Amino acid sequence: MSMIVQKFGGTSVGSASNIKRMASRVIEEKNRGNDVVVVVSAMGNTTDTLTRLASEVSTQPQKREMDMLLSTGEQVTIALLSMALQEKGSESISFTGGQAGIHTDSVHGNANIKTIDPKPILQELDAGKIVVVAGFQGVTDEGYISTLGRGGSDTTAAALAAQLGAERCDIYTDVDGVYTSDPRYIKKAAKISSLTYDDMLNLASRGAGVLHPRSVKHAKKHGIPMVVRSSLTRERGTFINHSSKRSDRYPVIGIVFQEERTSITLHGCGGSEVQYAIRSALTPRNIECDFFKSTQESELTLLLQHRDLQESLELISEKKEQLKFDRLTAKKDLAKVAVIGSNILTHPVIQGKAARELAASGIDFKLIEDSPVSVTAAVKQQDVHRAAELLHTAFGLDVPEMRTVVAIQ
Known part of the structure; x- marks a missing residue:
């Protein structure tokens, strides 16, 4: 049994x-x-x-x-x-x-x-x-x-x-599985037949709402296969385990996005030491954040869930003497969109292409710091679905023949 x-x-x-x-x-x-x-x-x-x-x-x-x-x-x-x-x-x-x-x-x-x-x-x-x-x-x-x-x-x-x-x-x-993007908003999103734990974790941790990242971590650690399937139909779902192998011929897996984000900017400070101190303050409260790519040495901006804003402001303010910032400002009505893949850093053309596509469509954005598995940008809340659809098309995910490359057979 x-x-x-x-x-x-x-x-x-x-x-x-x-x-x-x-x-x-x-x-x-x-x-x-x-x-x-x-x-x-x-x-x-x-x-x-x-x-x-x-x-x-x-x-x-x-x-x-x-x-x-x-x-x-x-x-x-x-x-x-x-x-x-x-x-x-x-x-x-x-x-x-x-x-x-x-x-x-x-x-x-x-x-x-x-x-x-x-x-x-x-x-x-x-x-x-x-x-x-x-x-x-x-x-x-x-x-x-x-x-x-x-x-x-x-x-x-x-x-x-x-x-x-x-x-x-x-x-x-x-939904009847994991898709290359959220099918409720991206009409040409395609179902992925199977994924590795790592690929699923990359999608989930950066915005794919179909699974929570912690659940994938538990499954991966103990080698428990997961299946995401529909409660409404009998369609075959998406199978997630260690052994699935995705084609490396095309590095992009999907486009994900997260809404209801708020940025906090610390004026008068910056650097990796400050980032470490902020993460040290937020992590014990299980608050996750991203840092923008620095454009000014005297400014540091982080992006987090809107629901965590008040607590984050309090935790950061408690460390004002250590962080030595002059003041804090917050900006609401933001979202983030990410191109997810593997070994993204070995394909620098991906970041450049994402930036060009967003800029060409008049979408105001700021890039998040580099990740080996994603290119992420903060955009206005009102632009996030358009940005996701644009990138989904730009990276070939809604072209039928590309789906067989993205999906794992």
């Missing part, structure tokens, strides 16, 4: 009828003779609704209380899915993240999983039950509920698959 971990996203379980349909998919896997652990997200837009409610009662909700609030979304789903499974004749039990043995650090709102005690899950699997686990959440050493940040249910699923030694981790979503 093998073990399969299945994860269903918010759209997959967005209604009672969807939950019933997903229950049938779970039972299909169980009937193949496999043990099944299911990880679910909150229904539909529940997390956004709860966030809005919090903003109506508090101008700056405490992160601990936000975790208490947001974690209820997944708890609704696990109970309903377990009920649906039982209604269809399958024994099932639901667990919150803490009940499933998931222990995290204390960074509320963006916690990392530290350890997983698999005993509660294994006991129920041994009893023949399907185990349904709330994604996106765990418990701190103090016993407080914590959440893993956006996309955290992917991380829960991959971490459980790794800890349980699963044969495979299936990620069910509203």
Whole structure:
């Protein structure tokens, strides 16, 4: 008997009828003779609704209380899915993240999983039950509920698959695989049949929203194959593991983008030492940032998620004496777009081509510092979809014959 971990996203379980349909998919896997652990997200837009409610009662909700609030979304789903499974004749039990043995650090709102005690899950699997686990959440050493940040249910699923030694981790979503760009906005985006962990990690960490980067890291570390597939159709998805080999004949894999970015500029300072000090201040809070290519020695600009702006300003200001900057300014309504590939630095023509294409179309941009796997630019929020579509075309990803080069056979 093998073990399969299945994860269903918010759209997959967005209604009672969807939950019933997903229950049938779970039972299909169980009937193949496999043990099944299911990880679910909150229904539909529940997390956004709860966030809005919090903003109506508090101008700056405490992160601990936000975790208490947001974690209820997944708890609704696990109970309903377990009920649906039982209604269809399958024994099932639901667990919150803490009940499933998931222990995290204390960074509320963006916690990392530290350890997983698999005993509660294994006991129920041994009893023949399907185990349904709330994604996106765990418990701190103090016993407080914590959440893993956006996309955290992917991380829960991959971490459980790794800890349980699963044969495979299936990620069910509203698209039928990983594409060369977001097919909701880039109409000529093509599905990629398979990817290495590294290629998937490069896509996910720079904007491909179909998988959270932490989930790919867990899968890679423990060699757990992942499959991204549709919960709405029976289409073959995208297979992710160590052994897939992508053609090196064309280095570009895809075009990704991230919205709702804000820049912070430190005036009167610069240099690698300052960058290191800033990262040292932000990393313990699990805040990720990019640095712009420096145009002035006396200025340093970083780009981060808008939701992290206030906390980042506070953390950087606490180090003002060490960083020796004169003042801070922030600019909102930004986004970033990236050309993703492998060994980008060995193909300098890629960066030049990306810059020329954006400039020729009148898109205002600033390049992010070099990466071995990407060329990234900050653009205005209003331009990000146009920039992504432009680069997708420019690098040949919407030409049919090129798709066979980008995709892994």
